[in-house]
Amino acid sequence: MTIDPADLTARLIRCPSVTPEEGGALQLLQELLQNAGFECHRVDRNGTPNLFARWGAKGAARSFGFNGHTDVVPPGDAASWTHPPFSGAEIDGMIWGRGATDMKSGVAAFVAAAVDFVTRTPPEGAIILTITGDEEGPSRDGTRALLDWMATQGEQMSVCLVGEPSNPDRLGEMIKIGRRGSMTLQITTKGVQGHAAYPHRARNPLHALVRLLNDLTTQPLDTGTEHFDPSGLQITTIDCGNPASNVIPEKASATVNIRFNDAHTSVALDAMIRDKAQTISVETGVEFQIRTDVSGESFLTRPGPFVDLVRGVVTEQTGLDPVLSTSGGTSDARFVKDHCPVLEFGLVGHFMHQVDERVPADQVRALSRIYARILERYFE
Incomplete structure (x- = not known):
């Protein structure tokens, strides 16, 4: 046949x-x-x-x-x-x-x-x-x-x-x-809404979120391994739904996608990001919520x-x-x-x-x- x-x-x-x-x-x-x-x-x-x-x-x-x-x-x-x-x-x-x-x-x-x-x-x-x-x-x-x-x-x-x-x-x-493994993190921050002229009466969730994103993108995750190129972390969207230029928003969100090599696991990367978020939360008073979806290791x-x-x-x-x-x-x-x-x-x-x-x-x-x-x- x-x-x-x-x-x-x-x-x-x-x-x-x-x-x-x-x-x-x-x-x-x-x-x-x-x-x-x-x-x-x-x-x-x-x-x-x-x-x-x-x-x-x-x-x-x-x-x-x-x-x-x-x-x-x-x-x-x-x-x-x-x-x-x-x-x-x-x-x-x-x-x-x-x-x-x-x-x-x-x-x-x-x-x-x-x-x-x-x-x-x-x-x-x-x-x-x-x-x-x-x-x-x-x-x-x-x-x-x-x-x-x-x-x-x-x-x-x-x-x-x-x-x-x-x-x-x-x-x-x-x-x-x-x-490479693939994972996506939906990161949401919650602060206190307020007037842009009176920031001491508010807690800006965007500042806390941008600080975390800066920490994640300033240094590479690694330089590659024997059979893999370096891991990559990409911010794919940032949003706060705020149409006003003089209002500090209450919430902000971002999506991060990571393609990682065999130097990492999704569990370890997730824990690293949550630890960074917790440190920033303690220092700023802004709450972080992170939802992680792992496509594969x-x-x-x-x-x-x-x-x-x-x-x-x-x-x-x-x-x-x-x-x-x-x-x-x-x-x-x-x-x-x-x-x-x-x-x-x-x-x-x-x-x-x-x-x-x-x-x-x-x-x-x-x-x-x-x-x-x-x-x-x-x-x-």
């Missing part, structure tokens, strides 16, 4: 699976995989669609996993697109539509590779595919739900490859071996046999020596890393989330060949 990954990409694009809608994408994949001998389970949670598929015996000593998502961000104004955003049109070697790059092509590439591999050379072991409809959304009931379900069912991946776009400009340039799959295998195949297939990187934002690899060693390798990330998102059909086929070769090497 042979599947053309470029054709499958186009068929998936025609499924309007804007988060959290399934749009028919997982149903399409389930039918294809079941026909190829995969055991499939829908693992939907709280209205979020997810698909688990396994070829081979449950509990196999060696199991290779792929992870990806079929949900996409909204297309925006369809009139701005050269071709309709859910057309899946292939024109002059390019496949057009929302999800063409991020990441229906990646899912199509590993599904085609897995089906072709088990058809031609059934391995001694298992291949597990975990595909979610919640990566572009809150990411609470997608890959997390799949991993929770796998734990209750005794399902286990030995290693996992996430098919997110990982290459800056050319296929084969980069493999993601980790990611930093993680690293250290170079070793798994990294060497994937890197070797990428070099063999592309002629490039890929950089081992921890750059970029977050992905569902941040959940998989608690289950097994995980890497990310996929297409070039041009056009992600853009109007006129598109991908070269030959690049999708090349990626699928890389995935197939990785499976061959893993099960040799």
Whole structure:
């Protein structure tokens, strides 16, 4: 049984699976995989669609996993697109539509590779595919739900490859071996409102807030570690809702986003910021409230046999020596890393989330060949 990954990409694009809608994408994949001998389970949670598929015996000593998502961000104004955003049109070697790059092509590439591999050379072991409809959304009931379900069912991946776009400009340039952690802090200060001409009768929450923000941005969090760039802290908004120039406001707020490397944990960073806020509160009389949301901790799959295998195949297939990187934002690899060693390798990330998102059909086929070769090497 042979599947053309470029054709499958186009068929998936025609499924309007804007988060959290399934749009028919997982149903399409389930039918294809079941026909190829995969055991499939829908693992939907709280209205979020997810698909688990396994070829081979449950509990196999060696199991290779792929992870990806079929949900996409909204297309925006369809009139701005050269071709309709859910057309899946292939024109002059390019496949057009929302999800063409991020990441229906990646899912199509590993599904085609897995089906072709088990058809031609059934391995001694298992291949597990975990595909979610919640990566572009809150990411609470997608890959997390799949991993929770796998734990209750005794399902286990030995290693996992996430098919997110990982290459800056050319296929084969980069493999993601980790990611920085991400956390957002909503900081609110409460003082005493008053006349700007009589500040001694008020307590300015903005002054206390700005002092904290200055403390957080004056010195870098670190200078980087062996595999990570320096951590970054960004103030993304400040507001007090005050339309009057002669009134000291009662409240002020700010949002801070931190992308942190393996020199930190979210718990330690949160405690550091709260300690600074408490010191300023005692000195100024301004109250601080901090709400913290952690998207994920930093993680690293250290170079070793798994990294060497994937890197070797990428070099063999592309002629490039890929950089081992921890750059970029977050992905569902941040959940998989608690289950097994995980890497990310996929297409070039041009056009992600853009109007006129598109991908070269030959690049999708090349990626699928890389995935197939990785499976061959893993099960040799």
